[in-house]
Amino acid sequence: MHKMILAALALTLPALAHAAEPEDVAAARIGFYKLVGLEMGALGAMAQGEAPYDADRAKALAADLKVLSEYQHDDLLMPGTSNTELAGKTRALPAIWAQPDDYRAKGMAFGEAVAALNEVAGDGHKAMAPAVGKVGATCKACHDDYRAKDF
Template identity: 45%
Template sequence: MRKLLISAVIAMTATSALAAGITKEDAVESRRAYYRVLGHDMATLSALAKGEIEYNADTAKTAVANMMLLGKYDTERLYPAGTSNADMPGKTRALPVIWEDMDGLHAKADATNEALVAMNEAAGEGRAALGKALGKLGGSCKGCHSDYRSKDF
């Protein structure tokens, strides 16, 4: 038993931040799924702003609430060491620079969270107000993607 525990501790240290039983592939899939859900609600906001779906304050407010909830999610464990696109080509677009600059990544996430606060105030106030706030929000997503996400796999 003691020996088992020790090897578990060694395994965890070797893979850094990955809990036993969670593979790098799992972490990457979860990371991408996290952003996909964020993108799903963003698409709703965008469709409302463009008039592709009829403006509805409740629909808009729910989408923002979902995104704010995701903004509170601690993404730290979605970024274990060894899961950049250099380590796992074809599986992820996360650039290696992320692991050299986690603070920078978090600052970009803060910018999105700030834009979400503004969006939260605007979303229920009509299509025009929603559209205005959407530019800032979309810009905050791009702000992170341009530095930390590669264009292609």
């Protein structure tokens, strides 16, 4: 039985172990940010009163956002995956690779705002709403410089 599994692994691993294609990296990156957008969308709805405030749900959403903000996503920034090379497949601007330190700093600011949100997410609507707003400002700051208006 084990031998069969090993044989199957030996057959599949080489197929998986090739360098990532630029298109796949861009798609993974978009997927990553879509997850960020999903959690933030739910938090934003709660912050703006479109959804009822629920302390446990707010804490869970903030915690998921924290996991995402801690994801070390250098692999998603493979060179050759900007919207110059992959027109129509990504909104990532070449400026990301021209100013990697600033891009990273914008990512750090996002991470700090998310950490601060986690401190107060369960403390009532009045405490969480401004913290969600501060996270949103860090999304916008990065998008303004590094995300194209369209694909």
